[in-house]
Amino acid sequence: MRSEQKLSLSKSLGRAYRQIIYLLLFISLSIPLIKPIGLPVPIHETTLGVYNTIEALEPGDVVVMASNIGAAIASEVYPQYIAVLEHVLRKDGVKILLVDHSTEAPIWTEKALEELNAYERKSYGEDFVHIGFIPGGESGIAGICRDIHSLIQVDYHGYSLSELPMMAEIRDATDFTIVIDFSASADTQFWLNQAYAPYGTRVAFGLTAVKVPDAVAYYTAGQIFGIIESLKGAAEYEILIKRPGIAAKGMDAQSIAHLLYIGLIVVGNIIFFVSKTQRKR
Amino acid sequence: MKLGVTMGIELISGRLSWLAITVVFSSAMLVFLVLAMKRIYDPKIRRHPGIDAIDEAIGRAVEMGQPVCYSPGIAGIYSTKYAADTSAALTILDYVAKKAVEKGAPIIVGVAPPTVLPLAEDIVKTAYITMGRPEEYKSGETVRFLSPHQWGFTSGYIGILHREKPAVNLLLGCHAAEAMIIAETGASVGAVQISGTTNVYQMPFFIAACDYTFLAEDEYAAAAYLSPDPTQRGVIFGQDIAKIICSILVLLGAISATFGIEVFKEILSL
Amino acid sequence: MDTISVLVSTALILMIYSILYRENPAFRLAENILIGATVGHSIVVGVFQVRDLALSKFISGIQTGNIRDIAYIIPMTLGVLIYFQFSRRYKSISRISIAVMLGVGLALSTRGLLFVNVIGQVKGAMLPLNNIKNIVYTFGLISVLTYFIYEERASKMAGPLPKVGRYLLMLTMGAYFANAIMGRLSIVIGTLNTLLMSPSCYLIPVALLLIVADLFIRTKVAKVSKT
Amino acid sequence: MVSIWRRAAEVILFIVAVTMLVDFVVEMDMLQNVATDLNRWATIIAAFALGLGAYSLLTRHIRIISRKSEGWPYSIAMIGTMTVFLLTGFITRSITSDQYNWIYSTIIQPISSTMYGMNAFFIASASYRAFRARNWEAALLLVAAIFIMLKNAPIGGVISPTLPAIGKVFWDLAGATGMRGILIGIGIGTLALSLRIILAQEKTPLGGAEE
Numbered sequence: 009m010r011s012e013q014k015l016s017l018s019k020s021l022g023r024a025y026r027q028i029i030y031l032l033l034f035i036s037l038s039i040p041l042i043k044p045i046g047l048p049v050p051i052h053e054t055t056l057g058v059y060n061t062i063e064a065l066e067p068g069d070v071v072v073m074a075s076n077i078g079a080a081i082a083s084e085v086y087p088q089y090i091a092v093l094e095h096v097l098r099k100d101g102v103k104i105l106l107v108d109h110s111t112e113a114p115i116w117t118e119k120a121l122e123e124l125n126a127y128e129r130k131s132y133g134e135d136f137v138h139i140g141f142i143p144g145g146e147s148g149i150a151g152i153c154r155d156i157h158s159l160i161q162v163d164y165h166g167y168s169l170s171e172l173p174m175m176a177e178i179r180d181a182t183d184f185t186i187v188i189d190f191s192a193s194a195d196t197q198f199w200l201n202q203a204y205a206p207y208g209t210r211v212a213f214g215l216t217a218v219k220v221p222d223a224v225a226y227y228t229a230g231q232i233f234g235i236i237e238s239l240k241g242a243a244e245y246e247i248l249i250k251r252p253g254i255a256a257k258g259m260d261a262q263s264i265a266h267l268l269y270i271g272l273i274v275v276g277n278i279i280f281f282v283s284k285t286q287r288k289r
Numbered sequence: 290m291k292l293g294v295t296m297g298i299e300l301i302s303g304r305l306s307w308l309a310i311t312v313v314f315s316s317a318m319l320v321f322l323v324l325a326m327k328r329i330y331d332p333k334i335r336r337h338p339g340i341d342a343i344d345e346a347i348g349r350a351v352e353m354g355q356p357v358c359y360s361p362g363i364a365g366i367y368s369t370k371y372a373a374d375t376s377a378a379l380t381i382l383d384y385v386a387k388k389a390v391e392k393g394a395p396i397i398v399g400v401a402p403p404t405v406l407p408l409a410e411d412i413v414k415t416a417y418i419t420m421g422r423p424e425e426y427k428s429g430e431t432v433r434f435l436s437p438h439q440w441g442f443t444s445g446y447i448g449i450l451h452r453e454k455p456a457v458n459l460l461l462g463c464h465a466a467e468a469m470i471i472a473e474t475g476a477s478v479g480a481v482q483i484s485g486t487t488n489v490y491q492m493p494f495f496i497a498a499c500d501y502t503f504l505a506e507d508e509y510a511a512a513a514y515l516s517p518d519p520t521q522r523g524v525i526f527g528q529d530i531a532k533i534i535c536s537i538l539v540l541l542g543a544i545s546a547t548f549g550i551e552v553f554k555e556i557l558s559l
Numbered sequence: 560m561d562t563i564s565v566l567v568s569t570a571l572i573l574m575i576y577s578i579l580y581r582e583n584p585a586f587r588l589a590e591n592i593l594i595g596a597t598v599g600h601s602i603v604v605g606v607f608q609v610r611d612l613a614l615s616k617f618i619s620g621i622q623t624g625n626i627r628d629i630a631y632i633i634p635m636t637l638g639v640l641i642y643f644q645f646s647r648r649y650k651s652i653s654r655i656s657i658a659v660m661l662g663v664g665l666a667l668s669t670r671g672l673l674f675v676n677v678i679g680q681v682k683g684a685m686l687p688l689n690n691i692k693n694i695v696y697t698f699g700l701i702s703v704l705t706y707f708i709y710e711e712r713a714s715k716m717a718g719p720l721p722k723v724g725r726y727l728l729m730l731t732m733g734a735y736f737a738n739a740i741m742g743r744l745s746i747v748i749g750t751l752n753t754l755l756m757s758p759s760c761y762l763i764p765v766a767l768l769l770i771v772a773d774l775f776i777r778t779k780v781a782k783v784s785k786t
Numbered sequence: 787m788v789s790i791w792r793r794a795a796e797v798i799l800f801i802v803a804v805t806m807l808v809d810f811v812v813e814m815d816m817l818q819n820v821a822t823d824l825n826r827w828a829t830i831i832a833a834f835a836l837g838l839g840a841y842s843l844l845t846r847h848i849r850i851i852s853r854k855s856e857g858w859p860y861s862i863a864m865i866g867t868m869t870v871f872l873l874t875g876f877i878t879r880s881i882t883s884d885q886y887n888w889i890y891s892t893i894i895q896p897i898s899s900t901m902y903g904m905n906a907f908f909i910a911s912a913s914y915r916a917f918r919a920r921n922w923e924a925a926l927l928l929v930a931a932i933f934i935m936l937k938n939a940p941i942g943g944v945i946s947p948t949l950p951a952i953g954k955v956f957w958d959l960a961g962a963t964g965m966r967g968i969l970i971g972i973g974i975g976t977l978a979l980s981l982r983i984i985l986a987q988e989k990t991p992l993g994g995a996e997e
Contacts, residue, residue: 025911025914025915026477026579026911027579027580027581029907029910029911029914030579030580030907030910030911032910033906033907033910034751034907037744037747037748037751037906038751038755041748041751041752041755042755047940047941047944048940048944049940049944050940050943050944050947079895083745083746083748083749084742084745216742217738217741217742217938218490218742221961238741238742238745239741239745240741240938240940243940254752257752258745258748258752259940261744261748261751262741262744262745262748262938262939262940263939263940263941264941265740265744265906265939266740266744266935266936266938266939266941266942267939267941268910269740269909269910269913269935270932270935270936272910272913272914273913273914273917273928273931273932275914276913276914276915276917276918277917277918277919277928280918280919280920281919298812298813298814299812299813299814300811300812300813301810301811301812301813304674304810304811305811306678307670307673307674307678307810307811308811310673310677310678311669311673311807311977314673314974314977315977315981318977318978318981319981319985322982322987332710333710333711333712334709334710334711335709335710335711335714365660365664365832366657366660366661366664366991367660367661367663367664367667367828367829367832368664368668369664369667369668369671370667370668370671370672371668372661372664372665372667372668372980373664373665373668373669373672373975373976373979373980374976375664375991376661376665376979376980376983376988376990376991377979379990379991380988380990380991382990383990400839403832403835403836403837403838403839404657404660404832404835406835406838406839406842407641407644407653407657407835407838408657408991408992410644411650412990428842428845429842429843429845429846429849430846432842433842433846434838434839434842434843435594435843436593436594436597436598436601437597437598437601437836437839438597438598438600438601438894438898439898440593440597440897440898440901440902441593441594441596441597441598443901444575444589444590444593444594444897444901445590445594447578447590448582448586448587448590451578451582452582466743466902466905467901469905469908469909469912470901470904470905470908472908472912473908473911473912474908476912476915476916477911487972487975487976489735489965489968489969489972490735490739492732492735492968493732493733493735493736493739494736494739494909494912496729496732496736496927497732497736497912497913497916497917498908498912498916504728504968505707505968505971505972505975506707506968506971506972506974506975507707508975509975509976509978509979510709510975512979512988513978513979513982513988516988516990517990518987521982521987521988524978524981524982524987525709525710525978526709526710526713527978528709528974528975528978529708529709529710529713531974531977531978532704532705532707532708532970532971532974533704533708533713535677535681535704535970535974536700536701536704536705538681538685539681539684539685539697539700539701540697540701542681542682542684542685543684543685543686543687543688543693543697544688545685546685546686546687546688547687547688547689549687551685553685554682554685557678557681557682558682564888564891564892567892567893568891568892568893568895568896568897569896571893571896571897571900572896572897572900575897575900575901575904576900576904578904579904579907587857587860588860588863589897590860591860591861591863591864591867592863592864592867592893592897593893593894593897593898594843594864595863595864595865595866595867595868595871596867596868596870596871596889596893596894596897597894598839598840598843598868599867599868599869599870599871599872599875600871600875600881600890600894601836602836602840602868602871602872602875603871603872603875603876603881603886604881605833605834605836606833606875606876607875607880607881608829608830608833609830609833609834612826612829612830613830627819627823630823631827631830633827634826634827634828634830634831635830635834637827637831637834638830638831638833638834638835639834641831641834641835641838642834642837642838644838649791651789651790651791651792651795652791654791654792654795654992655791655794655795655798656831656834656835657795657992658795658796658798658799658802658992659798659799659802659824659827659828659831660828660831660832661799661983661991661992662798662799662800662801662802662803662806662824662984663802663803663806663824663825663827663828664828665803665980665983665984666802666803666804666805666806666807666980666984667806667825668976668980669807669976669977669980670806670807670810672972672973672976672977673973673976673977674810675973676969676970676972676973677969677970677973677974680966680969680970680973681970683966684962684966692958695959695963696959696962696963699959699962699963699964700962700963700966700967702963703963703964703966703967703968704967704970704971706967707967707971724967725923726922726923726926727959727960727963727964727967728964728967728968729923729924729926729927729930730926730927730930730956730959730960730964731930731960731961731963731964731965731968732927732964733926733927733928733929733930733931733934733956733960734930734931734934734956734957734960734964735960735965736909736927736931736934737930737931737932737933737934737935737938738934738938738957740906740909740935740938741938741939743902743903743905743906743909744906746899746902746903746905746906747903747904747905747906747907749899749903750896750899750900750903
């Protein structure tokens, strides 16, 4: 009687294995989100490259943050943007120029500025300027590298660039200390072609995971000074600036979920081999 | 930069290699196609196990009295990357529909791109007409337009899988991130699944979740193999020649690069 | 975002997730809402597309006499012709519109895929054979290409290479499978993150209760039907 | 009999495709303009094709409702939501208006990202069900998958730095051999199928057999 019951239980469990797996995954993803465990995250050299370069900036230096963020890549790239922007905002006297390469990106840029209270922490026009959308892809980037004032007359908020004190000293790519490009498209090479190649401005990338393999070649060749890779890179950066946010929290969930997947593969195979040997008998 | 050519036509630099490769490959394909059509060359093409699986699976659907589901993918016919993928899916649909109607298994096609809808409708309807059972084709039911939106289509298609419980689920053509969702749902309702796509990011999911998968070029070969006109198989040998040329180029390029000569790379950059 | 929007979207999210438990009316409702919404959205976008990309160009073309703009009457006519699909006799007329789209699609695919996939990859594969890694890569690639040879005699001539190619393909599939996981997880983590925030989180216990109730009823029904 | 329209369609397909292909290699302003316009035209024609889809969908669901077939209330929900989107879009005359943005971000956006994210769950069940080392090929597949997972998840590097290193070897090997081969094959296969369709050897994609 009892063994019968046991059998039917294991049978129904076997039939409902999908639901059990889904529940397991749901739980293992939710727990670290509710209460972060703080599993260690190894920091990559490419991420450290970005961090160290920004850390070494001096008052008066100009950082260009270019963004191509849209709904499709926001989950991977937006946390990187926030982390780097926070880091740059902390550096006193460093000027920030924000440019966007898609029509959707300015909304995300503003969202980030508001999330970090940038308008209260720094003064707009003196410490940072949001240029807004620059049309024309690569030729647009070439244009701002050559002469930003002739290409763009007004910023995102409608102020004339000539009215903004910070912009008086920024005219072309030789005035940019570094460029960090957050994107998931060929735009990354645009900055390399238009700012690094002709003017020697140093460039780094914040990328989605799929785009990283292409960019690693530029890093090893010394053409770019860093890469932030997907949500993982964002988490590393959050830990570097000691401001764990959504990405660092997500990393715990990532680690646990990956372990669950591996566990499922292993358990699946054990069951497979056990039942095979039983059948042989 | 322009490359002057004596004929008065200016070629775009960097595209000469493309022209050469296209001409050479196309000629190889056409030569064997014509030879096969003239019955001079009889192609012996390796049969992908997935092709036999299609026939078997349809037989299973007939036995079980459950339908065959088919998705020709989410890319339209003017897609800049997957137009050929969608075309291949439609060609295979032609075969599947005829086979299913002939053996008496009901077929349900879920369509995402509106541009594919009239084509899929025609293909399936023609199958019913040629098999002499036009009354069994139900307009709007046999070929169902779900949504041009990726996730609208996905929710509709997995809804069909859950409610109709098909014996066979065929996923051909370009599938993007929805591939895994549809394929796992198909597996959970117990359908035999045969898939094929040229979307490199989704192939692994199909391999994992489906019983048979036409990997990348396999799908195009299957489309030629299953074409109503068997001489079309001649083109497959042309494709083989193209791959052999590529292999030789890679080998020559590698050997010359070993000695510091980059001539093959330069030729391909012309 | 206001509370109504958050509550509606959370309810929809949970209704979609319920398919992980089993097929049920909640999922079916969300499914139909999504289909209706996306089709409606596509029609709105499509109509505006025709208005902004074709109609307005055509009208301004007539005013300015620009032939290139006036020519936009052609795609609009072709667009209307596609409705001959409904005519039994003149159905073939709609094929002309299809032919233009298919021609553009096939030509663009061939252009891009031969240039990037074939020439780009062949060029990228020309590695100097001065270390083990490059030698493995080169012969590995050639093996994979021989796997895709379909002609039986030619395939046999390649000896064991196609088999090696198949092994490498399987390894590739495993690697790409695993590599996609991280991105997919980021998205589900994003969704869960919004779900676990107030006021959305209050809907989760409701959904769980419903599932438990369903489970309870179903086991009861099963027991009753047994006895 | 092959209708004259059908023949005309084949000829037009040939002309369009060849124009686009020649444009890729030949530098000529007029040709470039024609190719750009053809590409835009295709988008516009496709927008008209939506009407076919909407007609098919609506007639099906109206039939279900009028016959009170199984699940007819769902059809009402479908048509209702569709009407809401159409009305909001056409009354506000834009898809960027606040009202339209609200319905879009309340309905389409969350459901879409939820469906996308559901992949993670199905990957889990597939890992358990399908990743069995039945033979050497399957074993290789799952071993590669496990090492890549350990490379990607931060936990892998914490357990041992060699794990990500092994994962990297697998990843590079996959990219340089399997993926390259697949990409080259897709390019060649696309050419072969396009060629057959452009030269009217393969007639199915232009819509069924001739009647």
